[in-house]
Ligand SMILES: [Zn+2]
């Protein structure tokens with residue numbers, strides 16, 4: 001089968017790979033369309049220790065059950081596989097499973113291929129008229145559902161989002177559904193700021209400019225109730241703490257930097273509560289899918305599709321000149 005393989009930092013190539021065989025309790029899915037995630041980009045750039053070449057990347061996809069042929073039941077897949085037996089799994093925190101694995105990571109091949117095999121319980125049937133551009137967001141949006149479940153913001157909260165990429169934009173749209181009163185988004189790309197303004201951000205500022213940072217400080221005033229770092233750069237993490245009010249909550253989601261410095265004393269004096277959010281559980285995945293089926297969250301206007309064969313161009317675009325593209329899709333079949 002055709003697969004897009006990460007072969008070296010900044011390089012992907014189409015290769016012929018053996019088609020995986022489904023064992024008992026597993027389903028083979030024929031991939032129609034696959035999304036490029038920030039974590040796939042980090043792997044492509046050679047920044048991820050758990051995505052080492054050669055590896056088929058990718059974990060966001062829409063496909064059909066192979067057992068029923070090309071016209072088989074249409075599905076999305078929860079690509080985070082947990083053991084179901086460890087203490088974390090039994091407590092409902094499958095994202096913290098002691099042996100979790102993700103498609104397109106470590107030794108598990110991803111979905112930039114014609115076919116993938118996953119445990120049956122990971123597969124969710126969807127209707128034929130549910131658009132690919134929304135269905136493919138089930139996995140990224142599940143991360144956002146999860147963080148709001150952990151953060152449980154108070155009613156009429158004021159929020160800050162540092163980083164207006166795909167996750168920042170999904171967090172903005174979700175916060176608006178949750179009843180956020182005002183939301184500030186910071187980014188360094190004017191095109192992304194324009195996008196989040198059109199989505200309903202109260203204020204979107206360029207954090208690369210003195211003027212933008214001053215606007216953010218004025219807006220935050222005493223401080224925001226909940227601030228999300230959806231970037232993970234050193235400056236973004238500190239900015240999230242700086243925007244947070246005394247007693248407020250900072251949610252750390254972005255994983256760009258493994259280590260970074262934080263001004264802890266200022267945060268201790270403000271009694272900042274810190275929530276670190278990682279991935280999602282099956283319940284979060286189902287809730288995410290529900291929001292997408294209902295059409296309540298949608299990134300279609302900022303979604304671009306390229307054929308799997310143009311994977312190199314797709315990755316180059318997303319790393320160098322993403323512009324206002326929030327989700328790049330690879331068409332497999
Ligand atoms: Zn993802």
Ligand SMILES: [Zn+2]
Pocket residue numbers: 082083084085086087088089090094096097098099100
């Ligand atoms: Zn487990």
